[in-house]
Amino acid sequence: MTNASPRARLLITAPFDPAAAERLTDLFDVETVEPSMAGDSLARPELAERLAAADAVVCEVDKLDEAALAAAPALKFVVSCRANPVNVDLPACTRRGIPVAATPARNAEITADLAFTLILSTVRHTGEAERWMREGNWKADDLFEPYVRFRGIGLGGRTLGILGGGAIGRRVMRRALAFGMKVLVHDPFLAQGAFGDDAEVVALDDLMSRSDVVTVHVPLNASTVGLVGSEQIALMRPDAYFVNAGRAAVVDEAALMTALREKRIAGAGLDVFWNEPPDADCELFRLDNVTLTPHIGGASDDVVTEHSRIAEQALRAWATGGQPAAVANARELASS
Structure with a gap:
């Protein structure tokens, strides 16, 4: 029947x-x-x-x-x-x-694509470089200015810290491995050897302190709201980057804004925001160490x-x- x-x-x-x-x-x-x-x-x-x-x-x-x-x-x-x-x-x-x-x-595949787009754009300053070029700043009398102004880091050999080892986090991991990165994953529901040689499952504080780039892919629930606060951000190195194409509320807004404003971390790439759309006078628009996209992770x-x-x-x-x-x-x- x-x-x-x-x-x-x-x-x-x-x-x-x-x-x-x-x-x-x-x-x-x-x-x-x-x-x-x-x-x-x-x-x-x-x-x-x-x-x-x-x-x-x-x-x-x-x-x-x-x-x-x-x-x-x-x-x-x-x-x-x-x-x-x-x-x-x-x-x-x-x-x-x-x-x-x-x-x-x-939307796991295309959100992972967007997250990795943000990672690349943030560490290589491509968004800022494009704006600079469109504004007509590249002059013949200093052809090598952008080479110095927008110098970024490569990903090969560096460490990506992934918060959340679910459908999107696993896909981001595969992309990172293809770029020759080392991968750390924090997920309290995964055993230490869950990813074999591909990634190391670690505690949150360990991930924050060891990663060159941290990317957020945990679901939003009572246990993850404010998961990344001032203590966790303080563990990041000054040359590390923070990327969030997951949920804004996972991160303490004031703590991240302070770290960006005071250049305690190298920069951030954000596709999600605490208020959407952000107010026109939002400080994020004035920070030169932030890459922004308007919540398009699933736009495909x-x-x-x-x-x-x-x-x-x-x-x-x-x-x-x-x-x-x-x-x-x-x-x-x-x-x-």
Whole structure:
């Protein structure tokens, strides 16, 4: 016996691969709507009729909250195209017996790419060099000025400290090894020899003091908020760099700003910020030892293709009576 009828009704409000949506028509009556990036509830007048008829919903930025659930009496399964389904009211779905699947690691590869882009740009000062050149500062009477002004470090033989040995951290590790770097990883859930000869699993303070570059890839939860504070930053060498394409709240803002302002560390590369977007007068914009990107770690069409693939697998499993992977409330549903 299956969890869904042969022609269950599927509503997709997330950005979605058209090929994946087409493949799902063998099991579902599929309806897609133009994705909204507003982060509003799905309980919107223009979606009312479709939501009321939906057996399954795939969403990303839209909120599946109490109002949306009340407007979806037929709903039996949800896929959130997020690593964690933060846009879905999990307790409310659990009370209704609705499994909620996520799409873990959907952006792991491209976030690792962005993190390594920040590492390279920060240690080689490429962002600053480009701005300088675009402003017309490279003059014929001093062709070698940029060679001196933007002199940076190479990565080969240097040590990368990775906070978090999960999907993204492991991919960053592979990239670092290809550059000939030594790798340290801090992750309290990993055994010391978890990566064999590829990386050494160490304590946080050890990583901060030994690394030439530190990069953040831990999830944001109660144990990681403020994980890197003034004591940890003080352990970094003056010639070390700090990169964060993970979560801003992992780092104590005041401590990092002080270290950058006073040149206690060589510099930082940031894709995430404590206030997004940062205020126009944010001090970060005035610091010449900081590389900034506007939270684009997951900004890639490849993410849509990947989360569509994972969502398709989950929907097929559910529709054919199987067990979808990465159901966020599976334990709660099993015990209810």
